[in-house]
Amino acid sequence: MDSRKLRDWAFDLPAVRASWIITLGVAIQLAVGVFDYATGWELDVGVLYLVPVALVAWVVGYRPGYALAVLGGILTLLAEIVGGKPYSHPAMPLWNAAMDTLTMGVIARILSALRDAWQHEHEAARSDPLTHVLNRKGLIEVLLGEMERSRRYHHPVSFAYLDCDEFKRVNDRFGHEAGDLLLKAIARALGGTVRHMDRVARLGGDEFGILLPETGASEALMLSERLLETVDLLPETRRYEASLSIGVVTFLRMPPSVDDVLREADLMMYAVKTTGKRGVRHIVIDPISEVA
Numbered sequence: 001m002d003s004r005k006l007r008d009w010a011f012d013l014p015a016v017r018a019s020w021i022i023t024l025g026v027a028i029q030l031a032v033g034v035f036d037y038a039t040g041w042e043l044d045v046g047v048l049y050l051v052p053v054a055l056v057a058w059v060v061g062y063r064p065g066y067a068l069a070v071l072g073g074i075l076t077l078l079a080e081i082v083g084g085k086p087y088s089h090p091a092m093p094l095w096n097a098a099m100d101t102l103t104m105g106v107i108a109r110i111l112s113a114l115r116d117a118w119q120h121e122h123e124a125a126r127s128d129p130l131t132h133v134l135n136r137k138g139l140i141e142v143l144l145g146e147m148e149r150s151r152r153y154h155h156p157v158s159f160a161y162l163d164c165d166e167f168k169r170v171n172d173r174f175g176h177e178a179g180d181l182l183l184k185a186i187a188r189a190l191g192g193t194v195r196h197m198d199r200v201a202r203l204g205g206d207e208f209g210i211l212l213p214e215t216g217a218s219e220a221l222m223l224s225e226r227l228l229e230t231v232d233l234l235p236e237t238r239r240y241e242a243s244l245s246i247g248v249v250t251f252l253r254m255p256p257s258v259d260d261v262l263r264e265a266d267l268m269m270y271a272v273k274t275t276g277k278r279g280v281r282h283i284v285i286d287p288i289s290e291v292a
Contacts, residue, residue, distance in 0.1 A: 033075030065108030073101030158220035
């Protein structure tokens with residue numbers, strides 16, 4: 001498996017995790033069924049069937065959780081029938097199994113709804129309401145994780161700092177609504193141009209940041225040039241005569257803090273701004289070799 005395929009697989013880990021969690025849930029449910037049968041009908045272990053249902057419903061979602069609830073209901077029915085539990089009517093075990101399934105299904109629905117609400121709140125706190133990309137807080141959270149991975153696996157990381165040229169003039173001349181439309185268009189263009197593994201964020205005002213994991217100097221520079229050209233072709237940037245100034249930093253080893261990453265890329269961006277705007281300035285930094 002080449003490095004690109006390996007990175008793509010790594011970013012599909014949520015799907016891999018879901019399959020493993022479902023498999024684990026089924027295994028636990030079957031183990032509970034065997035334990036239920038082995039201990040006999042006098043010992044009530046019904047609550048144990050709820051454990052894998054709750055786990056899968058919270059981590060994966062309602063439908064897999066409900067499927068495990070149905071499996072749990074079937075297993076309780078088999079355990080009681082095969083175990084020889086006496087009933088006053090033959091339909092009683094069917095009724096009990098149906099009620100157990102319904103109860104576990106309701107709990108799965110409640111847990112999955114709570115999980116969805118929590119995820120929504122979490123994503124809302126990390127995203128910019130105008131452009132729907134990450135906000136500064138969300139970017140810092142992702143960047144911290146990538147910095148740690150870079151230190152552990154010794155791969156380079158690049159970061160691009162982008163500023164929309166003439167944005168103040170657009171706001172002053174055409175109004176803030178035009179400025180908002182311009183920012184939305186730029187954010188969509190950035191998101192549609194970067195790779196699946198890259199993360200786009202609005203850092204504030206007319207400034208954006210792009211985290212480029214496992215990206216060396218040449219690849220980061222090529223992507224930045226492509227971003228510059230893509231934004232140039234937008235109807236909004238043509239209409240308002242706007243463009244991008246992009247500062248890019250490739251870290252062969254990560255600096256001590258997030259502030260160091262943002263500052264170095266910001267300096268490169270301002271170097272572009274002071275030499276005519278609309279361009280890319282790139283630098284490679286190795287903090288360890290610089291200290292040495």
